[in-house]
Amino acid sequence: MDIAILEGKHPAYFKNYLSYLSDGPVLEIWKNYVPATLAFWRSISEGEANYAYAEGKWTIKEMLLHIIDTDRIFAYRALAISRGEKQALPSYDQDLYAAHSDANSRSYKDILKEYESVKIANLSLLQSFNKQQWQASGVMADAETSVLALAYVMPGHDLHHIEICKSRYLKAAN
Numbered sequence: 784m785d786i787a788i789l790e791g792k793h794p795a796y797f798k799n800y801l802s803y804l805s806d807g808p809v810l811e812i813w814k815n816y817v818p819a820t821l822a823f824w825r826s827i828s829e830g831e832a833n834y835a836y837a838e839g840k841w842t843i844k845e846m847l848l849h850i851i852d853t854d855r856i857f858a859y860r861a862l863a864i865s866r867g868e869k870q871a872l873p874s875y876d877q878d879l880y881a882a883h884s885d886a887n888s889r890s891y892k893d894i895l896k897e898y899e900s901v902k903i904a905n906l907s908l909l910q911s912f913n914k915q916q917w918q919a920s921g922v923m924a925d926a927e928t929s930v931l932a933l934a935y936v937m938p939g940h941d942l943h944h945i946e947i948c949k950s951r952y953l954k955a956a957n
Contacts, residue, residue, distance in 0.1 A: 793932035800939030832891035844886040861933040864921035874924035
């Protein structure tokens with residue numbers, strides 16, 4: 784499947800996240816990307832996970848919990864749209880969520896377990912969709928989006944943050 788078919792079926796800011804993905808069936812992308820991203824996040828030590836590269840920036844723990852929160856929100860949106868929800872789904876304030884996450888008081892190992900659980904649950908949800916549900920569209924954060932776009936953007940969002948982690952966190956921490 785060509786990701787270009789999503790054009791016009793998602794908010795403009797999804798383009799950045801989609802740029803991290805190769806074309807292909809979304810469920811195949813998920814099946815390949817989950818083990819790869821788990822391996823990356825597991826390669827980070829507890830000490831590294833507490834690092835923020837600048838004042839006011841998230842730690843790696845906060846970043847990973849942000850990915851978890853966003854996956855949960857996007858999965859809910861995909862579920863709601865796939866089930867025919869007609870109400871516009873609200874946006875959320877990622878900085879407010881991060882500020883109230885309490886990520887830095889948790890062990891990195893615990894956050895990693897949560898990350899893996901959410902990825903497995905979201906993949907299970909996506910695998911349950913039929914053709915009609917995959918094609919469903921709805922409104923989220925004042926923009927038309929499709930279930931398919933949400934399914935693609937979750938791995939793209941994760942890969943975006945992995946790139947930030949590699950370039951701004953891990954190089955600076957070492």
